[in-house]
Amino acid sequence: MKFEIQCTRHAARRARLYCEHGLVDTPAFMPVGTYGAVKGMQPSILEALGTQIILANTFHLMLRPGAKLIEAQGGLHGFMQWRRPILTDSGGFQIFSLGALRTITEEGVHFRSPLTGESIFLTPEISVEVQKQLQSDIVMVLDDCTPYPASEKVVRQSMALSLRWAKRCHCAHQAGGSQAALFGIVQGGMYEKERQASLEGLLNIGFDGYAMGGLSVGEPKDLMFEVLEKTLPLLPAHHPRYLMGVGTPSDIARAVALGADLFDCVLPTRHARNGHLFTSEGVVRIRNAVHKNAKRPLDERCACSTCQHYSRAYLHHLDRCKDPLGVVLNTLHNLHTYQTLMKDLQRHIEHGTLSSFVKDIF
Ligand SMILES: [Zn+2]
Structure with missing residues (x-):
């Protein structure tokens, strides 16, 4: 993956992201194709609307129809007949949304499939492997999405676990010899110090891009922008910055002005x-x-x-x-x-x- 900045205005950036399956002009919005389809939209229509990249959900696709089936069908691009780039999330956010139905350990997350009730274990290594089977252009690390509100101690523990998982994802990604890009996710809740520690840890590992996670999880909007204002300028300038799960048109415009490049939202x-x-x-x-x-x-x-x-x-x-x-x-x-x-x-x-x-x- 290559990221070329065309021009900057204050914090905002106009850039081009070259992925395995083509070019993405940024700032860019990724429609969400949960089950390998942006509901009701044929890929040709998405392209005609100017879509250059879509997001697909690892969690949903691994449960139905399963990553091995998709791999055998030519990866997600072949399966859904979308020829441009795809970013896959790691499943972390969906697992976070399961609430009491999941148990987090150092090794990974145990949860029950909401479809079949079957017991499933997802680790950082399995998440990376599944995203490789889907043949995603941009792979996201598995993270522990911290709830809001949470004490600083809880946030620190969760952020530290996310960092250890990020390291394991990085090792698994390198060992797998994948051509895809790998993005780290900055956690740390609403605490500036924890966000900084998270970013520092990710920079030490070294990723192709950096995402802001754990936002838009029920916190007041002003607080979210306060976190963005403090954290986005610290992200490395020559890598893409992805603000996960945000938001309304005005949220996106404000975040672009603060230097975010990639967005997805349902x-x-x-x-x-x-x-x-x-x-x-x-x-x-x-x-x-x-x-x-x-x-x-x-x-x-x-x-x-x-x-x-x-x-x-x-x-x-x-x-x-x-x-x-x-x-x-x-x-x-x-x-x-x-x-x-x-x-x-x-x-x-x-x-x-x-x-x-x-x-x-x-
Ligand atoms: Zn219209």
Whole structure:
């Protein structure tokens, strides 16, 4: 993997990330393809929307249909017919979300499959192996995602475990001879000192890129940005910086201004399925009765095919009927909005007009 910075404006960066399966212009947004599909979207549509990289969930894919099956089908690229880069998460965040259903030990995590109830053991080595079987372009280390709120002592112990796991992931990745990039994940909760210690430990190991993890886990938004403001400038400038699981269009714009390069979030796709649509006038809830007779498009300023061809009344009707076409049209619009935002952010960094653009969005 190669990361080339084209230009910087204050902390923000416009760059190009060259992965095994192609180029990613950054700042970039990765739609989430949980089970090897961005729900309802064919890869050709994702590409037409300007998507250059997607995220897939190791945890879900290892449970169904299983990494060996996907490997035999030509890896995730061949299986889902997506030819551009894929980043796989490590499963850490999904395991964190299982709550009482999992037990964390030094060796790894024991949990019960939410699908079959079967007992499963995931270690840093297994996570790296599974991501290799999926033939991911960017592999993430297995981490212990610290809950919020938590005392500094709990955060320190969790962060130290994540560091030991990061080292094991690095060893397993090197031993496996994979061409994929490996990213470390900065943990440390909301404590500056722990975030710094986490980053220092990761830098000593040495990764291809660095992610900010353990954010957007229920903390107030101001606190999240406080952590980002203090930690992002410490991340090495010549490596990609990935802010995991964030967020709304204005969150992304603010974080780009602080120097983040890569983003993923379920918001545009999950919200689309619930009729919660991002437009240039703010959020539109298409389920509301006010749209029942509306002839106007969802967003007059949007160039997506949903807004070019259909009225709000039709989208409202599809939502009421629970027709899958409604989900497809809504998802297409929300992803178009996110990918257009990323192109706008790239352009405003190049032209030196980012701060006024971010203020406008905010
Ligand atoms: Zn649209």
